[in-house]
Amino acid sequence: MVKNIKLIAVVSLVIVSFFILLKGLNKTNNYSPDLNSSKIDFNFKAKFLYSNEETTLYELINDKDFSIVNIWASWCLPCRDEHSFLLNLKSLDKLNIIGINYKDNEINAKKFIKELGNPYSKIVVDPSGVNSIELGAYGVPETFIVDNKTKTILKKYIGPLDDEKLAELKMIIKNEN
Amino acid sequence: MLNQIGNYSLYIALLSSIIIIIQSPILLNRNNINISGRIFSLISIQSLMIIISFIALIIGFIISDFSNETVYNNSHTSKPLFYKISGTWGNHEGSLLLWLLVLSIFLLIFTITSKNLSNKYRILTLFFQEIIIAGFLLFILFTSNPFMSLFPIPNEGTGLNPILQDPALAIHPPILYLGYVGTSIIFSSSLAALISGSVNKTWAKHIKNWVLVSWIFLSIGILLGSIWAYYELGWGGFWFWDPVENVSLMPWFCLTALFHTILILEKREMFHSWAVILSITTFSLSMSGTFLVRSGILNSIHTFANDPSRGVFILCFLFILITLSIFIYFFYQNKIKNNFTKTYIVSKETAVLVNNLFMMFFLSVVLIGTVYPIFLEVVNNDKISVGPPFYHKLIVPFLVPFLIFMAIGPNLNWIKDKINKINLQQLLFFILSIIISFIFLKRVGISYLFSLPLFIASIFLFLITIKDFSVKKTNLSQKISHFGFSLFILSVLVNGVLAKEYSSNMRVGDERKFLNKTIKFESLKINENKNYQSLEANFKITDKNNSINLKPEVRVYDQPQTITSEADIESTLYSDNFLVFNILKNDGFYNVRYQIKPFMIWIWISIILISFGGILSIVKKNG
Amino acid sequence: MKIKILVLTVFYLISFLNISHGANPEKVNQISKNLRCLICQGQSVYDSQSDFALSMKILIQNKIDEGKNDEEIYDFLKSKYGEWIVYDPEINKKTVLLWVLPLILFIFGGILILRKVSIS
Incomplete structure (x- = not known):
């Protein structure tokens, strides 16, 4: 009797492990954490790319309904690819687009904008990458949609924007109104 | 052409497996005959076929036969010959073929060396072993065939991951596999012994060699992996509690426990069921390790490229084997002799049990730490990381009593020992180690007070294991291994406490002060090599007495394009000087990391000593 | 007697809970060893030379300079990146x-x- 209980216990442990591991296999390894949106700190200081003034993100996201915060760098190839999508967004008037220039060289960054056009209403620089970490970013490119009224992040995209993400982004902005 | 040869030989090997699996039960019922020549020749044919297919793959790599998909994906004509060959097992498909090769050769050796044992036991072992071999063959042929043809034939391969182009890593996997696969023989033979009712002295004596062989290979395999991580990953550490490392450590704990148990079984006819359970567990852990590494379920730096169907296959195979062995165990449990003689609390038997208890604890910490995040993610959708702090917090407090037990245990007598006999001498050593550790820690700094108990315990063990060389009672191989272990713990501790590190961004010509040393970035030059370009820096490190030059490199491999940093290490008996540098985006600056790692070399030496004890034990008995 | 032993054992185990890992006196190293480099495969921030890890180390230094203690820094990072970032659950x-x-x-x-x- 005791033997049977032991047997059943061991076998069921094995079976349970089997199914958990089986399920684990089908999971993707891409992980993005829940956005602890309200906790995002908008108060870090940063300098503008085109002037030496200092500002905070808080000041930047004030004037319209929504902001797109886009982290980019001239050395980042996917950033070139997504640039046209940002230019496309520029036409939306409820929106301002803020660029964070990540660990870049000033001359290269300006050249990049000159070549490809400027979708951003304002660009701040993040030479050490610390500001991006404060935002909870992983690297370049990365895009946040911020609700300016509530100062919360509605959505974030790790990696370059594409048609699909752009459509979703527009939907989010539409629905939030 | 090679592809066909490889493929067909694998099919023939599979066929032999199936024939043996079908025939064995029939042979079992004819008790009077010895293993028929037929089965033996089948096993030989099978090994031969697997050897042929393995050689076919190696040749494919050597002549860069890109009609083979595995070669195409993992090789390149510009690679040095040595890495072309080691590239054979540097990928998923080839490494499985190597597993299989070792499996079949081990089985052949088993068949030859077990001639004086009972027929039933031998046939049953063959039977289980062939199930494992057949499983691997099916796995290889249907999910990871190394002989897939490509058409049209590409002109050039895509190259081997440069990180794998390293001598230590070229031989690390084969050695590790020898250890893993050795456990399969232990598994099969323990099930066979269980069914044939021969879990006894004779079995213990026979299987002890296999336990030792697997244990030695596993130890050396782990050592090579650590050495590689130390200088190649550019991290300066040698153990990261990375899931893939953990996976090799788990069967090691289990084998260590098993070895001690087998000794008792051999000498005193005790702990029969426990030995069988450990044998089954050891192999299950080796297999689970393969599953975890190959399926891509883990987040680790070493994982192979993954494909879900492979994971599902190994998981099912693993599940079947484990369930099968559990049922066999419970069904035949009564066949195990249970002439349980009472053990006394102060005796060698108890000491071995305590050793096992600690081994199982360490094993459970590592096992739970490794799989818990996977389980939590599936059940709860929460993702957590379990890393070094977790393992340190759980293992270190238990290490202290473990080391003390390890010092006392081997000196106990069989059956029953007196408590008071131990005392005086050992007490003296204990007091001595308290004094030594106290003085040492005081010199280093009081902030390490928390490690005082650990220091006392490890110095105590160190002193006792040295003293034990003068005692005649125990055997030499044990003394060496135990001394090696105490040396290991002590070196790791001292290394951890005394290591110094300096990190800075430097340009060529810069000079930095660190402790009493000056680090000067003297020059930088570009070297062209056969399959990579390297940026070789020259650093001069000067202190009062002497100066050394360290020349770390950053390599840019072209096939596939990858950047690696090669540390330069100056090893002395006293300490290692470790320097590594990386390219930064800021023009002209390089991130430089300089470390002084005391007693580093003793960590390697001690592991070699531990393994050497095992080798000595095999040689002595057979010579 | 038994209770005494129990209390002592528990005390003993707890005393190890604040084991700091490694020997490096520098706090940044100590903290970054306990953080996963999220964009790497199984490396700690300390071990990695990626942009993410380099910036993270600067950030940690800044936080230390601001007078934040270890706990506050870990909590801050957990709030940004989730539990996944710390190696010490x-x-x-x-x-x-x-x-x-x-x-x-x-x-x-x-x-x-x-x-x-x-x-x-």
Whole structure:
């Protein structure tokens, strides 16, 4: 009797492990954490790319309904690819687009904008990458949609924007109104 | 052409497996005959076929036969010959073929060396072993065939991951596999012994060699992996509690426990069921390790490229084997002799049990730490990381009593020992180690007070294991291994406490002060090599007495394009000087990391000593 | 007597909970060793030379300069990146088994041995 209980216990442990591991296999390894949106700190200081003034993100996201915060760098190839999508967004008037220039060289960054056009209403620089970490970013490119009224992040995209993400982004902005 | 040869030989090997699996039960019922020549020749044919297919793959790599998909994906004509060959097992498909090769050769050796044992036991072992071999063959042929043809034939391969182009890593996997696969023989033979009712002295004596062989290979395999991580990953550490490392450590704990148990079984006819359970567990852990590494379920730096169907296959195979062995165990449990003689609390038997208890604890910490995040993610959708702090917090407090037990245990007598006999001498050593550790820690700094108990315990063990060389009672191989272990713990501790590190961004010509040393970035030059370009820096490190030059490199491999940093290490008996540098985006600056790692070399030496004890034990008995 | 032993054991185990890992006096190293480099495969921030890790190290230094203690820094990063970033999982409802299961097994095994062994 005791033997049977032991047997059943061991076998069921094995079976349970089997199914958990089986399920684990089908999971993707891409992980993005829940956005602890309200906790995002908008108060870090940063300098503008085109002037030496200092500002905070808080000041930047004030004037319209929504902001797109886009982290980019001239050395980042996917950033070139997504640039046209940002230019496309520029036409939306409820929106301002803020660029964070990540660990870049000033001359290269300006050249990049000159070549490809400027979708951003304002660009701040993040030479050490610390500001991006404060935002909870992983690297370049990365895009946040911020609700300016509530100062919360509605959505974030790790990696370059594409048609699909752009459509979703527009939907989010539409629905939030 | 090679592809066909490889493929067909694998099919023939599979066929032999199936024939043996079908025939064995029939042979079992004819008790009077010895293993028929037929089965033996089948096993030989099978090994031969697997050897042929393995050689076919190696040749494919050597002549860069890109009609083979595995070669195409993992090789390149510009690679040095040595890495072309080691590239054979540097990928998923080839490494499985190597597993299989070792499996079949081990089985052949088993068949030859077990001639004086009972027929039933031998046939049953063959039977289980062939199930494992057949499983691997099916796995290889249907999910990871190394002989897939490509058409049209590409002109050039895509190259081997440069990180794998390293001598230590070229031989690390084969050695590790020898250890893993050795456990399969232990598994099969323990099930066979269980069914044939021969879990006894004779079995213990026979299987002890296999336990030792697997244990030695596993130890050396782990050592090579650590050495590689130390200088190649550019991290300066040698153990990261990375899931893939953990996976090799788990069967090691289990084998260590098993070895001690087998000794008792051999000498005193005790702990029969426990030995069988450990044998089954050891192999299950080796297999689970393969599953975890190959399926891509883990987040680790070493994982192979993954494909879900492979994971599902190994998981099912693993599940079947484990369930099968559990049922066999419970069904035949009564066949195990249970002439349980009472053990006394102060005796060698108890000491071995305590050793096992600690081994199982360490094993459970590592096992739970490794799989818990996977389980939590599936059940709860929460993702957590379990890393070094977790393992340190759980293992270190238990290490202290473990080391003390390890010092006392081997000196106990069989059956029953007196408590008071131990005392005086050992007490003296204990007091001595308290004094030594106290003085040492005081010199280093009081902030390490928390490690005082650990220091006392490890110095105590160190002193006792040295003293034990003068005692005649125990055997030499044990003394060496135990001394090696105490040396290991002590070196790791001292290394951890005394290591110094300096990190800075430097340009060529810069000079930095660190402790009493000056680090000067003297020059930088570009070297062209056969399959990579390297940026070789020259650093001069000067202190009062002497100066050394360290020349770390950053390599840019072209096939596939990858950047690696090669540390330069100056090893002395006293300490290692470790320097590594990386390219930064800021023009002209390089991130430089300089470390002084005391007693580093003793960590390697001690592991070699531990393994050497095992080798000595095999040689002595057979010579 | 038994209670005394129990209390002492618990105290002993707890005393190891604030083991700091490694020997490096520099706090940044200490903290970054306990953080996963999220964009790498199985490397700590300390070990990695990626942009993410380099920036993270600067950030940690800044926070230390601001006078934040270890706990505050870990909490800050957890709020940005989730539990996944720390290598040292805190003890809570989700992780209690992780911490306790090995200990239970140890005690269970110890009892098994004591039952088999005679103390005379």
